Amino acid sequence: MATYDIERYLNVRSAYGASFAPDGERLSFLMDTTGTPQVWTADGPGRWPEQRTFYDERVTFASWSPERSELIFGMDEGGNERAQLFRLDASTGEITNLTRTPAAKHRWGGWSHDGERFAFASNRRDNAVFDVYVQDRDAVGEEAELVHEGDGWLTLGGWSPDDTRLVVTEAYSNFDQDAYVLDVESGELDHVTPHEGTVRHQSAEWGPDGESIYLVTDRGSDTLELARVDLASGDFATVEDGGEWELDGVAIDADTRRIVYSRNVEGYTELTVGELVEPDRIDPFPAPDLPEGVAGGVSFDEAGDRFAVTVTGSADNTNVYVVDARTGEAERWTRAATAGIPRETFVEPELVHYPTFDGRDIPAFFTLPDAADGAGTTPVVVDIHGGPESQRRPSFGPVTQYFVGRGYAVFEPNVRGSAGYGKAYGHLDDVEKRLDAVADVEAAVEWLADHPAVDPDRIVAMGGSYGGFMVLSALTEYPDRWAAGIDIVGIANFVTFLENTGDWRRELREAEYGSLADDRGFLESISPINNVERIRAPLFVLHGENDPRVPVGEAEQIVERAREQGVPVRKLIFEDEGHGFAKLENRIEAYSAIVDFLDEHV
Numbered sequence: 001m002a003t004y005d006i007e008r009y010l011n012v013r014s015a016y017g018a019s020f021a022p023d024g025e026r027l028s029f030l031m032d033t034t035g036t037p038q039v040w041t042a043d044g045p046g047r048w049p050e051q052r053t054f055y056d057e058r059v060t061f062a063s064w065s066p067e068r069s070e071l072i073f074g075m076d077e078g079g080n081e082r083a084q085l086f087r088l089d090a091s092t093g094e095i096t097n098l099t100r101t102p103a104a105k106h107r108w109g110g111w112s113h114d115g116e117r118f119a120f121a122s123n124r125r126d127n128a129v130f131d132v133y134v135q136d137r138d139a140v141g142e143e144a145e146l147v148h149e150g151d152g153w154l155t156l157g158g159w160s161p162d163d164t165r166l167v168v169t170e171a172y173s174n175f176d177q178d179a180y181v182l183d184v185e186s187g188e189l190d191h192v193t194p195h196e197g198t199v200r201h202q203s204a205e206w207g208p209d210g211e212s213i214y215l216v217t218d219r220g221s222d223t224l225e226l227a228r229v230d231l232a233s234g235d236f237a238t239v240e241d242g243g244e245w246e247l248d249g250v251a252i253d254a255d256t257r258r259i260v261y262s263r264n265v266e267g268y269t270e271l272t273v274g275e276l277v278e279p280d281r282i283d284p285f286p287a288p289d290l291p292e293g294v295a296g297g298v299s300f301d302e303a304g305d306r307f308a309v310t311v312t313g314s315a316d317n318t319n320v321y322v323v324d325a326r327t328g329e330a331e332r333w334t335r336a337a338t339a340g341i342p343r344e345t346f347v348e349p350e351l352v353h354y355p356t357f358d359g360r361d362i363p364a365f366f367t368l369p370d371a372a373d374g375a376g377t378t379p380v381v382v383d384i385h386g387g388p389e390s391q392r393r394p395s396f397g398p399v400t401q402y403f404v405g406r407g408y409a410v411f412e413p414n415v416r417g418s419a420g421y422g423k424a425y426g427h428l429d430d431v432e433k434r435l436d437a438v439a440d441v442e443a444a445v446e447w448l449a450d451h452p453a454v455d456p457d458r459i460v461a462m463g464g465s466y467g468g469f470m471v472l473s474a475l476t477e478y479p480d481r482w483a484a485g486i487d488i489v490g491i492a493n494f495v496t497f498l499e500n501t502g503d504w505r506r507e508l509r510e511a512e513y514g515s516l517a518d519d520r521g522f523l524e525s526i527s528p529i530n531n532v533e534r535i536r537a538p539l540f541v542l543h544g545e546n547d548p549r550v551p552v553g554e555a556e557q558i559v560e561r562a563r564e565q566g567v568p569v570r571k572l573i574f575e576d577e578g579h580g581f582a583k584l585e586n587r588i589e590a591y592s593a594i595v596d597f598l599d600e601h602v
Helices: 006-010 398-405 431-449 466-477 494-500 503-513 516-526 528-534 553-564 584-601
Strands: 015-020 027-031 038-042 059-064 070-075 084-089 095-097 106-111 117-122 131-136 145-148 153-159 165-173 176-183 189-191 201-206 212-217 225-230 236-240 246-253 258-265 268-278 281-284 294-300 306-313 316-324 330-332 350-355 361-367 378-384 409-413 454-464 484-488 539-544 569-574
Touching: 006 398, 006 584, 015 059, 015 294, 015 306, 027 059, 027 316, 038 059, 059 106, 070 106, 084 106, 117 153, 131 153, 153 201, 153 503, 165 201, 165 503, 176 201, 176 212, 201 246, 212 246, 225 246, 236 281, 246 294, 258 294, 268 294, 350 431, 361 431, 378 431, 378 466, 398 409, 398 584, 409 431, 431 454, 431 466, 431 503, 431 516, 454 466, 466 484, 466 528, 484 584, 494 503, 494 516, 494 553, 503 516, 528 553, 539 553, 539 584, 553 569, 569 584
Parallel strands: 015 316, 106 153, 378 409, 378 454, 454 484, 484 539, 539 569
Antiparallel strands: 015 027, 027 038, 059 070, 070 084, 084 095, 106 117, 117 131, 131 145, 153 165, 165 176, 176 189, 201 212, 212 225, 225 236, 246 258, 258 268, 268 281, 294 306, 306 316, 316 330, 350 361, 361 409
16 A cells, blocks of 8 residues: 655645635635635535635635625734734735734624624734724724723624624633623623523524524533523523533524534534524424534525535545535535545544543544554554643544554543533543643553553653643653653643733633632642653654744743753744644644654654
């Protein structure tokens, strides 16, 4: 069987983030054919797509106007996450910078239904908080109208059917949010989800009549369920119970009352499509005929008869499908290339569960190469997700497929604190319980060491962001378990991380990790930088110079201290990247270096 180098795998393309043009005949989407995500359009399923933007920087989203042949898209610079909003005239190709405030973040809030205005949240006034702005489609820069001054992390959920109000969500942590309704003219904000303790209120959408909002919430349960909030009375009604598995998104077409919501079943998406025949009752349509994996990003066409959705699978790269809402029939509109690698060579993982120290079973995806046998010779990369309130799901990973093709197994655990398994599971790693999640990683190594195919002396820890902290912590807490560690944009010191992270993120992160004011001593005690003398395994640290989330100083200090201890350390910093590596040439350099590092030490 042919083998391919890491550059080939990193050239496998993705198409995602679709939006229907107002004529219903065209789709826009993002695709990374040029090496960074850009705006493309297509006129039908399988049609040759047309590239619309041509930047070195990544485009983060694109949204068609509901009335005109124009789109608004977002783009930051060098990974700094301070996205600006641009208007693209799809007829002429002309592009206009609409926001022109490069020091501020701009978070998209949607077009008004008449296409005359758009909304966004921004930290222009105060770097630490987000306000709500409304801007005419042809206005630029400071012509945006400040309609509400916020005092935290605000996200907009779109305009009411009559374009007079906006849904606003405020996040206090990843497991605690509130929903509000904002009157655009008066600036009056109505709190519609008052609660005590931590309650998730997510994916808020306007009901068809504008008299209610639908959202997913764990207000009365451990898992997220679909609920409707009556805006006049404030009453909640359960529309679909979460049960054992969480619901994680909802989309509604107001004119047709059609609804799509997703259920997260051990990481796999199950989509339900139907019609709101009553405010709290859905008549279901046939399930969409989509590949197994992860689906999201629903966008209805103008008539509400079809919706576009992004689909990815462990052995199926990311593409956009269009689904007939009533029949469930689906067509793949994009043909993102696999760089000439036969699709049939991509390997599916096995969903496994392994025991940990307190008797719980931890879910994980385990991908073994075809050549693995019972001889105990297979090396393993334990790939730990970030967040921590995230989840490793069965989506396409070119690096995973490369490792498997090279004879490595890849083990992807969803340790305690991961999303997707309910509120209680998500809180199991809060503050003083932080190292319990690291113990779950150690339990994974114990499980792997007993697997007949695995070489227990060649197990590698790899992770990014919070996953990078988990790598460093695993190397310090369980030093004799590891052959090597790879820390990508990870946290080395919780105190310096919280002191230097973006002002707009600090309060959210303190809710998860502990506060500088109250928990400094504890944060110091669990920071890998203060236990670096325990590291035995070779370490590779990679980071982006412009990272606003985990500043590059985290990489610099762990490398310096580890070298002082005599640890074999390699460092790679990209001056034009932020929290991760967006540019193809940088990804190739980064993962080629990781491959060389593993070849040397594993």
